[in-house]
Amino acid sequence: MSTGLSYREKTLYASLAAELLVYGPYFFLHQQNSINKVAGMIFAIIVLQVLLQLIIAIFTRNRVTDERDRLIELRGYRAGYQLIASLMVVGLGMLWFHATRGDFHIESRMVGLHFLSVFFGILVMGDISKTVTQILAYRRAI
């Protein structure tokens, strides 16, 4: 692997690929959600990430990370946190709005699954935005 990418960049691209591969079908194929599927995806993403990171570590000779990597990492976490916080406010606002209108019964199992799906989706979007922000920062050579 003698590309112009640093070790951190390669791991970021691998992370993004794993996230899109595992989470993509969940959000874009409109599957029937369940706790088992969410748990399965979490397991799948962990296994895939470990495998990809292992392969990259084996084939990358220079695994140095430095202060710029840490700065970019922090920027990514900030972007991810801001997105999660914003979407949480919107999500909780919608929950309050629908609850006060009496659109659903909070004790219903389907409502619980729906919110599990929504908040899991928010976490996934936060994670993807963190990774994309870091990749863009590397591409802009910040």
Add this chain to the structure above:
Amino acid sequence: MPVIRNQVRELRARREITQQELADQVGVTRQTVIAIEQDKYSPSLETAFKVAMVLGVPLEQCFQYDPKGKR
């Protein structure tokens, strides 16, 4: 013009050191050396001192502060 300008590329060329060699001696990645040379990244004081030390020049000959520059 950026706030922190540098002569790393010129000094490195004068000493015939590659970007990778400089990166290895300073303890950063080659990509960071590239970003510094392109004035897209201002290194920490510690890294700036290390770069100057490896290039064998005083810090102010390697990095200059321009108060009128843009961040």
